[in-house]
Amino acid sequence: MADLILIAASGLAREVLATVRDSGQFDVVGILDDDAGRAGTTMDGSHILGPVSHALNYPDAKVVVCVGAGSARAGIVSRLAALGLPDRRYATVVDASVRLPEGCRIGHGNILLGHVTLTADVTIGNHVVVMPGVTLTHDDAVEDFATFAAGVSLGGGVRVGQAAYLGMNSCVRERTAIGAGATVGMGAVVLSDVPAGETWAGVPARAIKSVMHTVALSGGER
Numbered sequence: 001m002a003d004l005i006l007i008a009a010s011g012l013a014r015e016v017l018a019t020v021r022d023s024g025q026f027d028v029v030g031i032l033d034d035d036a037g038r039a040g041t042t043m044d045g046s047h048i049l050g051p052v053s054h055a056l057n058y059p060d061a062k063v064v065v066c067v068g069a070g071s072a073r074a075g076i077v078s079r080l081a082a083l084g085l086p087d088r089r090y091a092t093v094v095d096a097s098v099r100l101p102e103g104c105r106i107g108h109g110n111i112l113l114g115h116v117t118l119t120a121d122v123t124i125g126n127h128v129v130v131m132p133g134v135t136l137t138h139d140d141a142v143e144d145f146a147t148f149a150a151g152v153s154l155g156g157g158v159r160v161g162q163a164a165y166l167g168m169n170s171c172v173r174e175r176t177a178i179g180a181g182a183t184v185g186m187g188a189v190v191l192s193d194v195p196a197g198e199t200w201a202g203v204p205a206r207a208i209k210s211v212m213h214t215v216a217l218s219g220g221e222r
Contacts, residue, residue, distance in 0.1 A: 001027045003061035004091055007052055007076060009033040009043050012129065013066035015113055016093050017044050023096040029061050052076060055085055062091035064109060065127060070145035070163035071181070073127050077109070090126070107144070125162075143180070161196060170205075 004026035006013045013031060020026045030049040033039075038048045055063050063085065067073045090109035098116045100106060107126035114132040122136045125144040130136075134148045138156040145163040152166045155174030160166070164178045167186035172178065177193045184190055185201030185208075194200050199208045 001025075002091070003027050003029045003058070004093075005029050005049075005055055005058055005061045005063045006031045006046070007033075007055065007063060007065040008067045009035070009038055009048055010066050010068065012068050012111070014044050016064065016066050016111060017046055019093055019095045019113060023094075025093065026062065026091065029058060052079065053083060055080060055089075056083055061089075063089050064091045064093055064111065066111070068129065068147060070127075070129075070147045070165060073129075074145045074163060077127055087126075095132075131168075137174075149186070167201075 001024065004020065006016060006028065009031050017028060020028055028046055030047040031043060032050060032052045032054055033048055034051045039050050041048050065073045065076050067076060087108055092106060092108055092110040094112045095114045097114050098112050101118060101120060103120055104118045104122045106124045109127035110124060112130045116130050117135045120138040123141045125142055127144055128142055128146050130148045131150040133151045135153045137154060140154050140158045142160045143162040146160050147165045149166060149168040151169040153171040155172060157175040158172050159177040161178055161180035161182065163180060164182045166178065166184045167188065169186060170184045170188040170190065172190040176190060178184060179194055179196030181197045182194045183199040184194060184205065188201050188205040189203045190200065190205045200206060201208055
């Protein structure tokens with residue numbers, strides 16, 4: 001059984017701990033978190049060993065980043081790469097209830113929790129988080145650092161861009177695209193392409209326009 005280090009003492013880390021303990025896939029050595037006040041404490045029986053940079057102190061252990069926001073996961077992975085952590089150190093955690101059919105391709109550093117469904121020729125990049133009950137159907141392609149909240153459903157041939165976020169119980173029509181860094185709100189029904197960086201919500205989903213307020217900075221106002 002391979003050793004595993006979890007990055008970030010988060011709610012997602014608790015879910016990963018439960019998954020790993022149930023499956024026996026890894027032996028969790030501990031958790032790394034940059035909150036110095038948590039060092040030496042425990043979370044769900046697992047010790048918090050120190051800051052994220054200490055991943056290099058455990059050269060034989062696999063690593064998985066348990067941060068919900070894709071952009072934050074990307075930042076941690078970039079930091080660790082700069083410190084010399086190679087891609088081969090990253091584990092993929094898959095709940096025992098999840099089938100990976102032949103033809104599906106899964107990268108490294110991913111987290112697939114309970115009752116995720118992949119059908120045929122699904123491609124998932126690296127450091128993707130897929131929460132319970134998500135359905136990815138034929139020919140879906142998911143880029144690095146994307147995040148799927150519980151209950152998301154994709155039709156066939158959907159493309160999900162890097163670090164996109166799909167909210168709980170949202171669904172996406174077949175052959176549409178969610179752009180990089182885009183956000184889809186809870187329960188949204190996406191019927192057309194969502195451009196990169198935009199936030200869409202509703203049934204059917206539409207862009208949420210942000211109102212920019214210009215504030216004149218004068219005197220001591222900063």
